[in-house]
Amino acid sequence: MKRILLALLLVVFAISIAHAASKPQLEKITFVHYIKGSQGKPTWDENVTDYKLIAGGIKWKSLPIRYSISLHGKPSNLDNNFVISAINNASETWDEYVDANLYEMQSITNEPVISGDGNNTVGWGVLPENVIAVTHLWYNPATKEIVEFDIVFNTLYKWGNADPDNDGIADNPDVMDLQNIATHEFGHNGLDDLRPPKDSELTMYYKSDYGEIKKRTLGIGDILGIQKLYGS
Template sequence: MTRYDSRFIGRSVAAFAVLASISGVAGSAQATTAGTDGAAVCHLPEEGPLSTEDLPTGSSVLDCGAIGRIVTYDGTGVTVPEPGTTVSVDTLATDGDTHGFALEVATDGKVSYVLTDAGADSSTAGTDVPDHLTNPTHTAADLSEEADSVDADAPDAVAEGDAELAEVDALAAPGACSDGSYSTADRKEYGTYQWYIGDGGMPGALSRTDAKWAFWDAIDNITGSYNNCGYADQVGAKHNYLGTTSREADINSSSQCTSRDGVSTWDAGNLKSGTVATTCSWTFPMPGVKNDLLEADVRYNTTDYDFTNKPTSTCSNKYDIRSVGTHEAGHVFGLGHVGSGHQNLTMYTNSFTCTTKARTLGKGDVLALRSIY
């Protein structure tokens, strides 16, 4: 039997491991390693968006210099916030799939993700936590600016005798009042959601005044648990309209959340094709209970899709403003998506054109709100 020097074997194995490590890092801009304390270490590309592999769970936004960089996942993206903040993106997509995720930055700068639409915290107890960010980062001027009225679609005119469409149920799914399915996010408005109407054109070519009432009604559908199922309003969620602003939703044309400006804004403009509307939410992490909502912005995609405030029998390929708004307001107040087989619920992943049915909550929508509030 041939005898080998154990010291030679040890040196050879060590050399092979070093070469393999060097090869792995050189071959990928997304390589990550483990630090001396076992924490993930990032290797960020100098430019462009990051992936969740570039900035992995356990890495530090402070050590990596990642604050202000965009992280993308499944066709959506968020801008990395400062420590002590969670940012979430939810998109209403035409393909009927769930698109969205959350990125949390702990107070020590460590990163974690929620890559599904499921609720994270089972407990909803807690008290209001004030916004601790006394100097929020303002969105760069070139990220979400939209020219006034450029993307407003044609105004709606209801012909004489042309009645507005009544609620229409999807035949293949359980009725809205018999479907108790729901999901929730790790998010809750402990106080009052204070919101503004932003700059630029409004969906359906509405005036800002008319848009105010359409958005107000949509948000009221959530805070008031509006339904035709006989459920009383037991939800303590509240909102308050504060007026118009020259600010815009902190959402860019790629349907990505930019840096928050401290103002919750509803507006319309350019989003990624295939996205009807997007909601971006920023919360204060609260382990063991729902995160406290700091800001939530909503944008309608008026570049690629038409909207109407009065769907009628002559409506063609237009989304109902208040149906879409009710769905987005659901995200603001912590509701997640429900998927295939639940088409009659407001929080279904898609929105149907020329119907008002999503303005009215179903059983699952109401149960979801009650589970939070």
């Protein structure tokens, strides 16, 4: 009798293990990017070495991270070529600092961004008015593997190119710079927001504003963080 019971227990145990293995319990995390309130002049620079990993170091385990750009809900003032190049410039900015090919654009789509559909998509959607953009991640907490990311830019903002001549000096103070915000959001594939005021010049600082372009280029902390995850 005891032996039968033990055998039965073992079977139940084996089934529950098989079940857990076939259906990983994924978790979702969302990063919200806020518009800045009025602030004094920053006294820090992008040599700050801070970075913060997410949930103990979740990351992509197979590279490159392939993504699609969605033109669904794209503001009508933006032409497709500008959108595609601004977003690809943003992802490639991270690529430059790791040996591996980190990001690769896969396709252009007219489907909306959907979190949880298994596709990595970058596009537009309606968000609360103090939110510039969000990044949604899905990851497996057991393996620390990120399995999906999506970026949503808020359609309520006036998007554009704040530095059309690309000389590092903003010329259009009244547009939300697409490449600037996209660079920050791509960083969330392993890097968390930084909130201390001394991190305000880094790409992973949690707030931005109209006319800002400083997040287009990585600071020291951003570089150390991405290399910690994906190698130098």
